[in-house]
Amino acid sequence: MYQLTVRQHMMIAHSFSGEAFGPAQALHGATYVVDATFERPRLDDNDLVVDIGLATQVLGEVLGEFNMRNLDDHPDLKGRNTTTEFMAGMVFQRMADAIKAGRLGESAHGISGLAITLSESHIAWASYRGDL
Structure with missing residues (x-):
């Protein structure tokens, strides 16, 4: 399986609901380094997994929806931790x-x-991976 990863970042503010979050229930900020890893079993006709420039651009556009925002105010995220x-x-x-x-x-x-x-830092991160 071939893989290609591009990287961007975003800065957000948010708060959490629930005792499990302790002091993080209060409004706080986070800066995320965001990696997008694309996988395919065979390279395309140009021997690429994906166009790096387009992948970086689109990742930036996707993150732009959340970057420099309070996620508590985002309509799609209301009521979510x-x-x-x-x-x-x-x-x-x-x-x-x-x-x-x-x-x-x-x-x-x-x-x-x-x-x-x-x-979130050099010692903590989370991922979501799925098949397309």
Whole structure:
């Protein structure tokens, strides 16, 4: 399986509901390093997994929906605990939709898997991976 990863980042604010979150129930911020890893069993006609430029651009556009925002105010996220794990799944779904819509080019339709990793720090990160 071939893989290619591109990286961006986003800065968000949010709060959590529930005793399990202790002091993180209060409004706080996070800066995530976001990796998108694209997988395919065979390279395309140009010997690529996906166009790096398009992948980086579209990842930036997807993250732009959340970047520099208070996620507590985002209409699609109301009532959710926007944990790192949850947000990895949200970014995954938006990137998967972008691939299916052809936003990463026609050859991206050969992508069979996608993984999104949000790193909160050098010691903590969460990922969501799925088949496409």
